[in-house]
Amino acid sequence: MASRRPTRSDAPLTIQHPDEPATGNGGGLVRLRLAVQYDGTDFHGWARQPALRTVQQELERGLATVLRTDVDLTVAGRTDAGVHATGQVVHCDVPRAVWEDQQEKLLRRLRGVLPPDVAVPRVEEAHPDFDARFGALARHYVYRLTDAPAGPSPLRRADTVAWPRRLDASAMDLAAGLLLGQNDFAAYCKRREGATTIRTLLRLTVARQHEDDGSHTVRIDASADAFCHSMVRSLVGGLVAVGEGRRPLDWPGSLLVRTERASDVPVAPAHGLTLVAVDYPPDAELAARTQVTRARRGD
Template sequence: MRLRIECAYDGTDFHGWATQPGLRTVQEVLDHALATVLRVDSVATVVAGRTDAGVHARGQVVHADVGDVPPQLLRRLNGVLPPDVRVLAVGEAPAGFDARFSALWRRYAYRIADDAALVDPLTRRHVLVWSRPLDLDAMNDAAQALVGRQDFAAFCRRREGATTIRTLLDLTWSRSPEGLAEATVRADAFCHSMVRALVGCLLAVGDGRRPPSWPAEILRAEARDPSVTVAHAHGLTLEEVAYPPDDELAARATTTRARRDG
């Protein structure tokens, strides 16, 4: 049986999603919980989006291929998991479902307190404190040139043999009801550090250090620029992963695999 798992976690005390020898990661903790509850030696999960160290998730999606499933699996998993990880829903996945390759898009939010009156010690783990006020209109103007199917090599850490071409569907800034500056970033997929590099670039526009035309210049260079600061991880949260209707899941996975292998 393939399980579809929705989970949330506070990334503060994790070294990212992916299992790494000797380090505490979300995947290691979740795989261990599944193996414990299912009474097997090991379980291997596949995730919709690998989050970096310190990045949080509210809408992460995972799949795992397992044998027999005990009753009350959700309650049992949360009874084993530490308090900084919660399983929100778990059940049998539809035919053709792949948490990674069936996904249509991932949506992240990045939250910033750019006014001393907005700094709340209770939100310090998931809101970046910025010492200068941000011009969101200028940031939105600058972001327009980044939307679409582009080569984001200037905003990614390159991996051997991996493409840096992505389709950025949305990159907008607005004020939350509390007054925080909040970015909504949505794409078919993201490469390593891409969202935080985009945010870091736009912060330089928002606080007046760079003109709105600068991010487009960086993008056209198609190479990492040391003048672009990667924003801190703790302001970033994976909010949602979207999938097509059940009868289109397998076709979507096939298309995505072909695109990434090609």
């Protein structure tokens, strides 16, 4: 049975999404930053859900078992069901005495209790102002498709979508460039109540690459300050329509004038998407970044 965590009577009161509890520092706690990887195939996404298997539940259970204290995780990006991660970032607060006792053996012990589709390759003490979610400057995703007749390699079948029609990657890349910058991406998002759909798309590129096994993969790289629900997969769906020749180059960009989800934009399959990295500012700028992000996005 996990022990009760110390109280944080000196922590500031913050309104936060229920699956990402506010974690103020103080009260003898230390803030930890965890690098997390997972194969999303058998998960119903990141966030806790009753009676469903999620990454958050598995990771919190594993940490509680090893640390013998309850753990609440705050994540950089709440990935959907079936989406993978090689560069996910989370933070949590634990008693300093527990951290000092477990620091040297924590990774090895976690490996022993976590399921094989979740891994924690790195844990480190973070600055007290570090916030995995609101402190992030950018999230980076990769989406993989193959239009090869044989489909993806057996070793890449979990993260690469087999596409039945030939794709023009050059046309997709040209269309992608018209979506860059700060825009209202309502046409590409599943709206959450009270949440903004304005995002700054920093990078969206499409390129065909040759794999070691001789096959061809169409790789889409997407980076933004943040992504709203299903945004990356919807952007991929719009670009694929161009790549198949069903839509003109300017069609994905023309949808940015819409204020509601565009029903004619298909949502690409989840398993082709992987969160590969999250960027953060230097420690001295963490508090300011978190404050700005909270003020701009109430989601």
